[in-house]
Amino acid sequence: MGQGKNGDPLSEFEVEVECLMQALYLRWGYDFREYSRASLRRRVARYMSDNQILRAADLQHELIRDKKRCVHFVRGLTVNVTDMFRDPVFYKVIREQVIPELRSHPFIKIWHAGCSTGEEAYSMSILLHEEGLGERAVIYATDINSQVLDQASKGVYHEKMLSSARENYKDSGGKSKLDDFVSVGYERFLIDPGLKKNIVFTQHDLVTDQVFGEMQMVICRNVLIYFRRELQTKVLTLFHNSLDMGGFLGLGIKESLRSLPNEFRYKAIDESARVFQRVD
Ligand SMILES: C[S@@+](CC[C@H](N)C(=O)[O-])C[C@H]1O[C@@H](n2cnc3c(N)ncnc32)[C@H](O)[C@@H]1O
Structure with missing residues (x-):
């Protein structure tokens, strides 16, 4: 029973x-x-x-x-809630502690798994451009849900999301103004097309699809919380096999590597921001 x-x-x-x-x-x-x-x-x-x-x-x-x-x-x-620069401390840690290491790479590949409507990938693209790495980075932004990916690739959002986006950007250590990267009109804001050039949006199911190879960073935030423990372990192994040695893993604030078999293959760069580095 x-x-x-x-x-x-x-x-x-x-x-x-x-x-x-x-x-x-x-x-x-x-x-x-x-x-x-x-x-x-x-x-x-x-x-x-x-x-x-x-x-x-x-x-x-x-x-x-x-x-x-x-x-x-x-x-x-699927639950598709997301935001630009969601949990700004995460981006602050990326900016201050991960970017200096990524600078040594001639080419940077980042995978945003479960990117929903794309705000997370655009936030990363803004950060990379501000840090002068936009031209040598590619962001693979994936989701199981093709409908949210369609919206993601358009890069158009309702204006009511803009004030929290501006605030998050500032709290994340943004160097200028969010409005330098978006245009506003007709109750919408539109991501600067230049930020889209380095992003590939594509459908990928974390449960049934394969590894994404040789990434310097894998970001999967607020997705594992919807999975049972065994599936979390399986998906974390997929990320592990997708990451270069020394590559970085970013999870959501409510997610953790604690007590999962993958725990000891990472060191915490910032435990509370859920930013880890592959060491094994
Ligand atoms: C709550 S959103 C998180 C969005 C973004 N990562 C963030 O933190 O703001 C969860 C996303 O995970 C996606 N998702 C759920 N199951 C998935 C799977 N098996 N493979 C890929 N994406 C999945 C959903 O479609 C949804 O867009």
Whole structure:
């Protein structure tokens, strides 16, 4: 019998969600089986209520027959919240402690895994340009969700996000003004096209796809929190195999290497900012 966290039997809905995840994998290859359940169940419940579906079993019936519908459903399973210079201390540590080491490389490759709508990759591009490294860096910005990647490659955001972006930029140790890198109008702000030149946006699934080779830095923030421990370990191994020796790993503020098998392969550059360096 399947059990919930506190040892109780799973509810009918919980069992149906388990079956649904298995069915999506078997039928279409979408693998959410090792995502943590709390967020996943909330997303399924919301999709059902938005689409007036009463039972997860009915949803399953539809999704295994209709690929288009399934793609739409799967997009709704991921949480895509992000921001420019989110958790500014992270960028401050990159600027002050990682950039000096990256300067010695003739060519710099950075992978942003789970980049959502792209703000994180543009923030890094701004930072690299300010530090004079824009021309010799390539940023690979990937996500499982093709819809957010479309938005990312446009680089157009709602103006209401601008004030927090400006503040974050300043707190991250930005050297000039964010407005030097964006143009504002029609209730939108637009990323300077020059910042896009060194970014490649492409679809990549951390659960089923392969290594991205020889990176100097891998950044994957606020993605592992949605994964169960075993999947976290698997994905961290993927990052490890994608990183050069001495390369840097950046995680989200709520994520950690602690007690995971990969812990001892990294030294902390700044534990609280979640910036690590591969040493093994
Ligand atoms: C909360 S957002 C984080 C965005 C950004 N990294 C940040 O910290 O602001 C999580 C992103 O991870 C992506 N994601 C979830 N599962 C994924 C997977 N298996 N492979 C790649 N990306 C995934 C989601 O589509 C979503 O865009």
